[in-house]
Amino acid sequence: MGEWSSRVIPIVRGLCLLYVTHKYLGTTVVTYGPSMLPTLGITGNVLLMERISTRTGKLRPGDVVFFRSPENPRRVVCKRLVGMEGDQVTYVVDPKNSDKCNTIVVPKGHVWVEGDNIYNTKDSRNFGAVPYGLVEGKAFWTLLPRRDFGSLAPKPK
Amino acid sequence: MRQWRSIAKEAMDRASIIVKFLCLLHVTDAYVVSSNHVLGPSMLPTLNITGDVVLVEHLSHRIGKLGSGDLVLVRSPLDPNKTLTKRIVAMEGDKVTFSLDPTRSFSSRSLVVPKGHVWIQGDNLYVSRDSRHFGPLPYGLIEGKVFMRVWPPNSFGLLG
Numbered sequence: 001m002g003e004w005s006s007r008v009i010p011i012v013r014g015l016c017l018l019y020v021t022h023k024y025l026g027t028t029v030v031t032y033g034p035s036m037l038p039t040l041g042i043t044g045n046v047l048l049m050e051r052i053s054t055r056t057g058k059l060r061p062g063d064v065v066f067f068r069s070p071e072n073p074r075r076v077v078c079k080r081l082v083g084m085e086g087d088q089v090t091y092v093v094d095p096k097n098s099d100k101c102n103t104i105v106v107p108k109g110h111v112w113v114e115g116d117n118i119y120n121t122k123d124s125r126n127f128g129a130v131p132y133g134l135v136e137g138k139a140f141w142t143l144l145p146r147r148d149f150g151s152l153a154p155k156p157k
Numbered sequence: 158m159r160q161w162r163s164i165a166k167e168a169m170d171r172a173s174i175i176v177k178f179l180c181l182l183h184v185t186d187a188y189v190v191s192s193n194h195v196l197g198p199s200m201l202p203t204l205n206i207t208g209d210v211v212l213v214e215h216l217s218h219r220i221g222k223l224g225s226g227d228l229v230l231v232r233s234p235l236d237p238n239k240t241l242t243k244r245i246v247a248m249e250g251d252k253v254t255f256s257l258d259p260t261r262s263f264s265s266r267s268l269v270v271p272k273g274h275v276w277i278q279g280d281n282l283y284v285s286r287d288s289r290h291f292g293p294l295p296y297g298l299i300e301g302k303v304f305m306r307v308w309p310p311n312s313f314g315l316l317g
Contacts, residue, residue: 016180068297071273109235133232134297 026050026137029066031078035121039064039153040078046144047078047152049137061087064139064152065113070127076136079123080155083112085132091125092118104129111135116156190214192307193230195242199279199286203228203316204242210308211242211316213301223275224248228303228316231277234291242303243277243287249296251276255289275299 021027032044040047049066053059061081069075083089083106090103095118106112110129115121124130142148185191196208204211213230217223225245233239247253247270256265259282270276274293279285288294305315 013177016177019184020180068295069273070295070297071271073273073296107235109233109237131232131234131295131298132237133234134295 024051024055026052028143029076029078029139035115035117035123036064036078036080037117037120038156039080039116041145041148044144045142045148047139048141048143049139051137053138054135059084059111059135059138062155065111066136066139067113067130068134068136070130070134078139079113079115079121081111082114082124082155085110087112093125095119109133188215191301193240193242193303195303198284199281200228200242200244201281203244203280204306205309205312209306209312211303212305212307213303215301217302218296218299223299223302225251229277230300230303231294232298232300234294234298240300241277241287243279243285245275246278246288247276249274257289259283273297 026049029047029049030044031040031047032042034042047064053063054065059065059081061083063081064078065081066076066078069077082091085106085108087106088103089106089112090101091114093100093102104112106129110131112124112129114123114125139152142150142152191213192210193213194208194210195204196206198206217227218229223229223245225247227245228242229245231241231243233241246255249270249272252267252269253276254265254267255276255278258264270293273296275296276288277294278287278289303316306312
C-alpha cells in the first residue's frame with residue numbers, strides 16, 4: 001500500500017498543477033477550419049492560449065480569442081475580436097452576394113467577433129454579439145506550422 | 158545555518174499540506190458542489206429577499222441533465238463579473254410565451270428558444286430582469302444547479 005501510494009501521489013500532484021495551469025494561466029489549442037484564413041490555416045494550427053487577459057479584462061479589438069460557441073456549448077470557437085462593449089461595429093452582412101453593410105453598437109457585457117475569412121465563417125454576423133462570460137482565452141503565439149512560429153498576424157486589411 | 162534550513166523545511170511541509178487542501182477544495186467547489194449567497198427580490202417567494210445560502214451542484218449541466226423548472230446559477234450576459242440565480246422555463250427548441258409587463262396580461266409574445274440556449278425567468282416576474290429583457294441565455298453561461306438551501310435554518314431543505 002505504501003509503495004503504491006508513493007508512486008501515485010507525485011502523479012496526482014503533477015496533474016493538479018497541470019490542471020491549475022490549464023484553468024488559470026493558459027494551454028495549447030489545436031485549431032482547424034477555413035474561417036480564419038489567411039491568419040490560421042485550414043489543416044490546423046497549434047496555438048498557445050492564455051487566460052490572464054480575459055480574467056483581468058485586458059482584451060482589445062484585434063486579439064484572436066477563443067470562446068464557447070453560443071450555438072453548441074461543447075465546442076470552443078476561435079475568431080478575431082472586432083468590437084468590445086459600447087463600440088460601434090460596421091460589418092458586411094453577406095459578402096458573397098452583396099455589399100450591404102450594417103452598423104450596430106455592441107451591447108453591454110458582450111463582444112463582437114468575426115473570422116478573418118469573411119466569405120466562409122460563422123461569427124457574430126450570424127449568431128450575434130457573444131456574452132463576455134463565454135470568452136475563454138486569447139491566442140498569443142503560434143507553435144505549428146513551423147513557418148508561422150511566432151506571434152499572430154494582425155487583422156488583414 | 159542548519160537551524161534555518163530545518164525551519165524552512167518545516168514551513169514548506171506545512172504550506173504544502175495547506176496548498177493540497179486548497180486544491181481539493183477548489184476542485185470540489187468547481188466540479189462537485191459549492192455554496193453561494195443569493196439575495197434580491199427576483200426569486201420571491203422561492204428565495205428570500207434578505208439573502209439565502211444555497212448549495213449549487215456542478216455536475217448536471219455538464220452531462221446535459223438540466224430541464225425546465227430547474228433553479229440555476231448563471232453568469233450574467235450583461236456583466237461577466239456577476240452571477241444570477243433564476244429558473245429555467247424553456248430549453249432549446251421549446252416555444253416560450255411571455256409578457257414583459259405581467260400587470261397587462263394581454264401584451265404577450267412568443268418565440269422558439271434557439272439551439273444552444275435556454276430561457277430563464279425569475280419567479281417574481283414583476284421585478285426580475287431575465288430572458289424577457291436580455292434574450293435567450295447561451296447554455297455555456299450556466300454554472301450549476303441550485304438544489305438545496307442551508308441558511309436561514311428555518312428554511313433549510315431541498316429546493317426546486
